Amino acid sequence: VILSLTLERISLKRATSKKTADQPTTQPTRQAQPAIVSSLLLTSNMPPKKEEATKTNGSSKKLSPTSASSTPQKSNGLSIFVAVIAFFALGVLSPPSLHTVRHVATQLDLSSSSLSTADVTSQSTDKLQLLPPHTPCTSSNLANYIHDTPVPGLHIVCIESLLNFDADNTNTLRFALFQNAIRPKLYQRKKITARATQNGGVGSMDWHQVKQLLVNELGLMPEGPRQQPWAVFTPLGQRIVGENDVVTRGENSSGDDNDDDKHNSVMKSNTQILQELASSGMVLVFQGGNWRWPGVREGFQRNIELSPTLDIDVSPNEKRNITIETLSMTPLVVSIKGFLTDQECDHIATKAEPSMQYSGVSLKDADKGKAASNWRTSQSAFLYSNRDPILTAIDHRTASLSRVPKGHQEVLQVLRYGTTEKYDAHHDYFDPRDYQSDPNTMNLIQGGKRNRFATVFWYLTTVKEGGETIFPQYRNKPLPRGYVHSDCRQGLKVKPQKGKVIIFYSLDDRGQMDPLSLHGACPVIGEDDIKWAANKWIWSAPMGFTADD
Structure with missing residues (x-):
């Protein structure tokens, strides 16, 4: 997307320079789009962009590489150069890495009145520090979690949040769900719409709506006698919410999210949960309720x-x-x-x-009375920290x-x-x-x-x-x-x-x-x-x- 916009600007600049003073030209006006970081959602699956047109003397004229420049060979050479630079800049020629909002925000126009929940909330520095970093669902980011074969119990969910105050004052959460973390060819799209609020909050939307959608679309099993409750995590492994977490209706939770004893049952507010989901952009759902580093493939x-x-x-290695x-x-x-x-x-x-x-060793019922040395001949000791x-x-x-x-x-x-x-x-x-x-x-x-x-x-x-x-x-x-x-x-x-x-x-x-x-x-x-x-x-x-x- 960034590369195409760059080439488009080059072409437009060359076309403008060739116009004479008595032939006034109007620059192409793009249709207003929600200017959000999460608009990069699944760019590899988006349909091709339609060619833009400029109006000259009341008629429309399609811009192409040949009509935009009288020196196509130079333009092609410049395009190749820009493409190579863009490949390095976007990390295409480097190992996969996770790109958060800070890597891509400078490429987007954030002046629109239609903003994501994460963008509106992040305008407050204090609130930004409490929210997880935004991870757009780009192809390069998905490559860190998507597998070639199904991984039962691991699901990837992309969440796009739109607030549109100019239209019907609604907040829409749009989801792309990759059940069992399978490659992007197989995914579903769903959405939840609720009344929005002017302060950038989640409005009337409820976590239980999102929870029910995840259960229905991903086939999540409820907590049982031999089943821990499922949980949702950011791409970096930060736990957001679990199946049976206590959800309050206030703005802030009174529970301690860092309390180890409450890891499987945390108290958070409905607003906090939805803001963290929208802020994250991409989340991982584990049926087993605990984070496992996705293997992706051998050698990854x-x-x-x-x-x-x-x-x-x-220790000198405490942060690295x-x-x-x-x-x-x-x-x-x-x-x-x-x-x-x-x-x-x-x-x-x-x-x-x-x-x-x-x-x-801990002897099984069938091995009672046997010596541990039948299986293990090492020595051991327990150390308390x-x-x-x-x-x-x-x-x-x-x-x-x-x-x-x-x-x-x-x-x-x-x-x-x-x-x-x-x-x-x-x-x-x-x-x-x-x-x-x-x-x-x-x-x-x-x-x-x-x-x-x-x-x-x-x-x-x-x-x-x-x-x-x-x-x-x-x-x-x-x-x-x-x-x-x-x-x-x-x-x-x-x-x-x-x-x-x-x-x-x-x-x-x-x-x-x-x-x-x-x-x-x-x-x-x-x-x-x-x-x-x-x-x-x-x-x-x-x-x-x-x-x-």
Whole structure:
């Protein structure tokens, strides 16, 4: 769109320069359009623009590259030059990145009386700081979330908000819904219209109208005995609203959105929710109620910012950009290099070493009475973060990385593997069918409603030979007949590298257990190698394992 407007202005300028004084020309007048950032919605799917015309002596004349300039070769050369510059400026020749309102606002005319809810609200500096950044639903932005194959439980929704005070004084929310995050060829358009207000508010519109539309069009399932409530997030992972959040009718909410214990049931006002939805422009809906980084495809990389959450930075890396790389789509595994510093890795290993003991396992009903060493020969220790500023800072950083509140985290488990030591393939989630005779585990998982959602696995040392984390069912490959869970010949192998972490998800986007998340630790082979690592388990609901701040 920007490129076409640029070429159009060049053509018009050349055409005007060729007119004589006795042949007055009127510049083309564009039909008034709502001047909003979200007008870039799905530009790749918009129909071609009609050619504009100028009126000369009462007749209409279509502008074309040949009639606009007497030197078409120069114009074509200039057009190619402008196109190349525009390609670089728009990031077409660079890796995909997320463009927020600040990247595109300078290209748009914001003088129209028809404005989006986000634009009207953002005229107040104070309110702008409370709203999420606007992410237009451009093709480049959608490319960060759309998949080639369906992802059940993940949905992309583009929201365009129009306020038109000159016409019928209505506020319209227009939606483009990509069910299961499938490519843009398959989407639906819906809209909700309500009475507007002159102050730029949401008027008579109600969140429950939007909620019902999402439920109907996306097939969202309600909260149940084994189902967490679904939730809506910004493209950067900020939670906006959930299925069962308490909605007030005032302008502001009295609840604390940052309270970990209220992550699955937050109190917000109707106005605040709708303004945040309109401000975001693009939102992600997760049936499982928790944020999962969309994998998109193997090898896909995205840059995100980790922000400090403590008053005093105890680590030099408390605020920086990191790169998340997708290692596997099935199961979903992502990798982040340099997440921990060498000093942090050494600190964790040194602090845990005096408490290391040979690891135990949670035995299933069918394995009662068997020794843990049948599956696991490593040593482990649990480290509490309280009174340790380094561990506390890493807990906050892990929450920032995962986009799941700190109150969902378990206490850190530190692991040590010597030569030949390993951990056979297993799942981190607790399948309620396997623990029917274990009341403690059944109570912990509330009969299956909550469970381990994700594992952030920290590598504290580099291992030269062996010690990989293996995912035997990588790319949905079935286990061979007679499969032995200590077999490290089949699957995705992730080599230990000091400071690197991987995230793999035990629950899918629907909140259901993912059997493909089967994983294990291959034996350390090098005689002098010692593998130090750590598990930071994240649950699908607040657990109270870690202290809230």
